[in-house]
Each structure stands twice: as structure tokens, then as C-alpha cells.
Amino acid sequence: MGAAFTIGMKDLRQRLRDRSAWIIAVIVPLGLAFILNATIGGAAGSEGGGFLTEILVVDDDGGEVSAAFLDILDDLEADEIVSVETATSAADAQSRVQDGFPSAIVIPESFTAAAQQGSPATITVYTNPDEQIASQVALALAQGFAAEINTVQLSVASVFVGEGTDADPARIPGLVAAAQGGTPLATVAGIETEGEGFDLATYFAIGMAVFFVFFTVQFGVLGLIEERDQGTKARLLAAPIPRAAIVGGKLIAAFVLGLVSMLVLWIASSLVMGAEWGNPVGVIVLIVAGVIAAMGVTALVAAFARTAEQAGGYAAIVAVVLGLLGGTFFPVSQASGFFSLVSKIAPHRWLMDGFNLLTAGDPVSAVIPSALAAVAFGVVTGVIGLLMARKMVLTS
Numbered sequence: 001m002g003a004a005f006t007i008g009m010k011d012l013r014q015r016l017r018d019r020s021a022w023i024i025a026v027i028v029p030l031g032l033a034f035i036l037n038a039t040i041g042g043a044a045g046s047e048g049g050g051f052l053t054e055i056l057v058v059d060d061d062g063g064e065v066s067a068a069f070l071d072i073l074d075d076l077e078a079d080e081i082v083s084v085e086t087a088t089s090a091a092d093a094q095s096r097v098q099d100g101f102p103s104a105i106v107i108p109e110s111f112t113a114a115a116q117q118g119s120p121a122t123i124t125v126y127t128n129p130d131e132q133i134a135s136q137v138a139l140a141l142a143q144g145f146a147a148e149i150n151t152v153q154l155s156v157a158s159v160f161v162g163e164g165t166d167a168d169p170a171r172i173p174g175l176v177a178a179a180q181g182g183t184p185l186a187t188v189a190g191i192e193t194e195g196e197g198f199d200l201a202t203y204f205a206i207g208m209a210v211f212f213v214f215f216t217v218q219f220g221v222l223g224l225i226e227e228r229d230q231g232t233k234a235r236l237l238a239a240p241i242p243r244a245a246i247v248g249g250k251l252i253a254a255f256v257l258g259l260v261s262m263l264v265l266w267i268a269s270s271l272v273m274g275a276e277w278g279n280p281v282g283v284i285v286l287i288v289a290g291v292i293a294a295m296g297v298t299a300l301v302a303a304f305a306r307t308a309e310q311a312g313g314y315a316a317i318v319a320v321v322l323g324l325l326g327g328t329f330f331p332v333s334q335a336s337g338f339f340s341l342v343s344k345i346a347p348h349r350w351l352m353d354g355f356n357l358l359t360a361g362d363p364v365s366a367v368i369p370s371a372l373a374a375v376a377f378g379v380v381t382g383v384i385g386l387l388m389a390r391k392m393v394l395t396s
Helices: 002-016 019-039 064-078 090-098 111-117 132-163 172-180 200-216 223-230 233-238 243-272 280-302 308-325 337-343 347-359 364-388 390-394
Strands: 053-059 082-086 103-107 124-127
Touching: 002 243, 019 200, 019 243, 053 064, 053 090, 053 132, 064 082, 064 111, 064 132, 090 103, 090 124, 103 132, 124 132, 200 243, 200 280, 200 308, 200 347, 243 280, 280 308, 280 347, 280 364, 308 347, 347 364
Parallel strands: 053 082, 053 103
Antiparallel strands: 103 124
């Protein structure tokens, strides 16, 4: 054990003096998480719960029906789902959307009168092709409100058809009120479920930490191949120490590097980005599980390589594929069908699911299955990799 510890500490000192190790382990993942949160997360609300859609509104009507629509938008704005601004005219709204504003909704003059009399009326929505999400939200709001109006108009028309009489303008307002049942033309109910899960800052911070730990551990796991390529492995094998101590030292270095990397990213992202990783005990459990999984994958991949450069290339390819499949860059936990099933072969998926439970406020016990799945993945792949590489370990 003492020999393994000595070898591990030697490798750690060597790696810590290597600037590339710090870049891969801390600087790149933290920087990438910050950039992704600033660009993609910039469209999110203050609580990070979803995209905040900006909508310009022009009310040329000023009537009861348009007021009901504006009340809906006010409720959505209060829930931080949309951000509403007013424009002076339809031409002004169209110009601002052409200049880059996400979307605009124009309620025409006499819209209330037309709606109450059953006459055609058109709500105009200006959309920005570069803002697809905001455009679809604005269109959905306008279409939903128009559908409510059409429902009321149909109810009013059915009364006159049933009576076999022509439409009486004097009766229409009363029939409209009756069709509405004394309630607004449309309502929006916001329901907050238990547990919030990831906000964007936390998601990207955890995702990048999980993704890059599979690169960080390579500095330790691939150490034996580097020793061979540099001609120093023969001296290690000639030393009066067990062969297992050599492998153990490399694994100790890899484990500590991965552990330190994720701990630093946890603390730094919490301070710099406001990321909330959840219960500290649960976080440490998942971090340890993630490091073990990363070490196992790297050991297995390295067994197929002949040089350190080749091993690093193979490990990078596998890490990227598993990272994308496991949802470190975009959520896959809600995917359905075959993709959801396949994504579970990636330890990243289990780790991200576990962290999601922690950020939602679940107890540590809830993440144990995810942690065990990641550890099992690492142990199985690691044992296979070491067995395949035993010839290199035992011979000079």
C-alpha cells in the first residue's frame, strides 16, 4: 500500500505541474458551463424555470375583448413566462420585429365590436424567423384566444339558428355574456409541481463537470502506457515492489485528480454561477460514483490502444459519445422510446438523473440507485480493462 501511495503521489505532483491538466479539469468545463448558461440561459426567467418570451402588444381596439386578452398576458408576465411591451402602432411593431424583436401581437380597431357581433376579425402576429420559440409562443397565445372567441360566436349563432330568426344586434351582447357564463373568455392556470429539478446554471455546471471528469481521469489511468512509451516502465517493474502497487498508484492518481476536479467545479460553479447542486452528502456520493465510472471506462478503452496518444484519442471519442448520449449537454431524461432506453447505457445518464433528484430536494437515499449504477458501470468496465491489459502490466 505504501508503494502504491508513493507512486500515486509522484504522478499527482507531475500532473499538477502540467497546465493542460488544470485546463481540462477545471478551466474548460467551468468556462463552457458559464458560456452555455450566458447564451442559452440568457433567455430564461429569473428563476431559471423556463424561457421568458418577449412579446410586443398593440391594442388598437381598447374594448372589453382585447382587455381580456391583455389580462391573460399580464397573468403570464406575473408568472415570469412572458415579458410584455407595448408598441405605438402596427407599423411600429412590425418594424421592431424586423429589427430583431422576437414577436408582436396586434389587436385591430373595432375588434371587440366584431367579436360581439359575430363578424370576422383578425389578430395579427408578427414573428421573427430567428426567434422560433418566442414566435411559436406568441402564435399559440393568439390562436388560443381566437379559438375561445370563435367558441362564443358559435354559441351565439346557434341560438338564432335554433330560433329560426335573423341575428339581432341588440341581443348579441347578452348572449355573449351568457355564453361566457360570467367568466373571462380565457383563463390560464399555473401549477407548480413538487421539486424544481435543474435550473439552467445548475444543469450546465453539473453537465460539464460530469462530462469532463471522463477526460480528467485519463491523466492518471493512461499513466502506465506513458511510462512504457517513455521507457520508464522497465525501471518500475524492476523495483522491489508488487506489480499491483504500480497499477494501484496509477489508479490513486486518477481517482484523486477526478475527485479534486469535480469538487473544485462544485465549489466554483456555486460561487460564480449560483449553481445549486443539492445536499452535500448526496453530491459527494455522486461525485465519487462518477469518478469510478470514468476510471473504468478509460481503463477499458486504454486496453485496446498501443500508444498513449492512441489511448487518449479512443478515450476522448468514447467520452464524447457517452456524454452526449447521457444528457450532459441537453436533457434526455424525458426522452421516450428507444433513445430513452439506449441512453441508460451511459453512466452520465445515471449521474445526471441523480443530480437532478438532489436539486429537486430529494433525500440522499433517492440517489443511491443512480450512484450504484454508475459505480457498477465503472467496476465492470475497469475489471475488464485491467484483465485485458494484464500482459502490459506484468511484462517490461
